Amino acid sequence: MLGTSVLAFRTAFLEWALERFPDLAAEFESESARMRSQIAFSRFYHATQNAIDDGDSELVKAYFQIADRVLANAHAEMRSLFHVVFVEHLKFDDGRKSRSWDLGQLSARLRNEFTSSLGCSEEVRAKLN
Numbered sequence: 519m520l521g522t523s524v525l526a527f528r529t530a531f532l533e534w535a536l537e538r539f540p541d542l543a544a545e546f547e548s549e550s551a552r553m554r555s556q557i558a559f560s561r562f563y564h565a566t567q568n569a570i571d572d573g574d575s576e577l578v579k580a581y582f583q584i585a586d587r588v589l590a591n592a593h594a595e596m597r598s599l600f601h602v603v604f605v606e607h608l609k610f611d612d613g614r615k616s617r618s619w620d621l622g623q624l625s626a627r628l629r630n631e632f633t634s635s636l637g638c639s640e641e642v643r644a645k646l647n
Contacts, residue, residue: 527591532558534584539565555596559603567608571615578620586625606637610645618645 528551535558536542542561546554562581569577588600605628610617621642624632632638633646 528555528593528596531555531588531592535562552595552599555599556603559600563604563607566604570608570610570617570620573616573619575620575623579623582620582623582625582628586628589627589631601631601635605631606635608632608637610642611639612641618642621645 532546532551532554536546539558539561542558545557549557562584566578566581566585569581585600585604588604589597592600610621610632612618621629624646629646633643638646
């Protein structure tokens with residue numbers, strides 16, 4: 519059984535997601551807590567990637583701080599889901615868009631999580647080392 523602080527954190531994250539992305543309310547209808555988390559993580563990933571691609575350093579910094587809090591406070595199952603839905607999909611490769619500019623904003627925890635992910639290219643891994 520999940521502890522009270524773990525449930526409180528999940529609830530707080532979902533409330534934050536609903537505040538930030540109000541249209542999620544319709545998607546959350548009759549979904550389990552796990553599915554709501556997955557939906558919220560997916561929306562959070564897309565918003566973060568868009569901020570990276572747009573060069574919005576303030577928004578990226580704010581989103582990375584939230585991502586770090588998820589990794590620090592979520593229970594193991596929620597952390598694993600976050601890794602798969604959010605961390606593994608982040609793209610920092612420079613191509614048609616400059617993306618590596620924001621690697622310096624990754625917290626140590628988020629950096630470690632990202633470098634261990636399947637989504638981390640050799641190009642990005644070299645820039646992080």
